Amino acid sequence: MELIHSGKVRDVYSDGDDLILVASDRVSVYDVVLPTPIPDKGKILTQLSLWWFERLADVVPNHVVSATDVPPEWVGRAIRCRRLEMIPVEFIARGYLTGLGLREYEKHGAISGVPLPSGLMEASRLPEPILTPTTKETEGHDEFVTFDDIAAEIGSATAERLRRVTLEIYERGAALAAERGIIIADTKLEFGRSPEGTLVLADEVLTSDSSRFWLADEWRPGRPQHALDKQFVRDWSATVTDWDRTPPGPPIPDDVVEATRRRYIDVYERITGNTWE
Structure with a gap:
């Protein structure tokens, strides 16, 4: 291979x-x-x-x-x-305000051109889930784009179809996770086209790398949440005062490695009901 x-x-x-x-x-x-x-x-x-x-x-x-x-x-x-022709957009569904979405809201009162009510804070639940697409950059950081931007790039019918699919996946996943005590704050999806032209979900879906998972019974707006995802490593890395967020990255201490592993296992077991072997 x-x-x-x-x-x-x-x-x-x-x-x-x-x-x-x-x-x-x-x-x-x-x-x-x-x-x-x-x-x-x-x-x-x-x-x-x-x-x-x-x-x-x-x-x-x-x-x-x-x-x-x-x-x-x-x-x-x-x-x-399957081999696919990947669509050069990351489709992000948000049900709660956090991360880069929070920063964008604080600057503009909107995310990806979607206006939001005033007075929201860290971890606020949004009135309804929204699509906040970003570019897929191979160099540098992804940038927020509007729905009209992606419609101009991939066609309005395709953009509308993928908006509906993204929000349905998020809403279905969030409802199931809620039954198991987990809040899915947001999630990132990627899509491609098959040789026949069918739109296909690719990469990964609703994982601790592509989503933010919080414990529902500990959710309190206005502060960071107990993260069962990669955010735990991001938070640790922010305490490394001599790292400027450029390569090479700092080694992760053993206790942070094990705590991160336990979080990934915890969310897997809570959502699927399976025991991690």
Whole structure:
């Protein structure tokens, strides 16, 4: 097989008509891959994505060909998937105000051109979930764009279809997670087109790398929340006073590694009802 792309977390190999998507244990913050892996992270991301892909298949087709027909050294962390023409937009659904969305709101009173009520604060629940797309930058940081921007790039019908799908995936996922004591504050999705022109959900879905997960019974607007996702590593990295958020990143201490791993396992077990082996 030929390695055709190595991302911050996933490596993509060409294998005949298919691709093999391999999730590593790497972790990145501020677009910098840190030198310390999180054990089991790639497997947890893959298994949680597969669980969601199965439950969301009636909303939109996904790229999964097989979760088992992969090289033995990558079993559990790899997916055989379809080749797609990827759409150069990250579709972000937000139900709560936090992260870059909060900063954008504080500057403009809106996110991606979507106006929001005044007086919102960290972790406020939005009146309704909104789509806040960003560019997909290979160099530098992603930038917020408006719905009209993406409609001009990919066509209004495609943009509208993907807005509906993104919000339905978020709302379905958030409702299920809420039954299990988890708030999904926001999530990022990626889509592509099959050779036949079908819109297909790709990459990962509703994982601790692509979403913000909070404990529902500890949710309190106006302050940071107990994060069961990558935010825990971001928060730790902000305490490293001699790092300027450029490569190389700082090594992660053992206690932060283990606490991060436990959070990824915790959200997997809460959402799926399965015990992590």
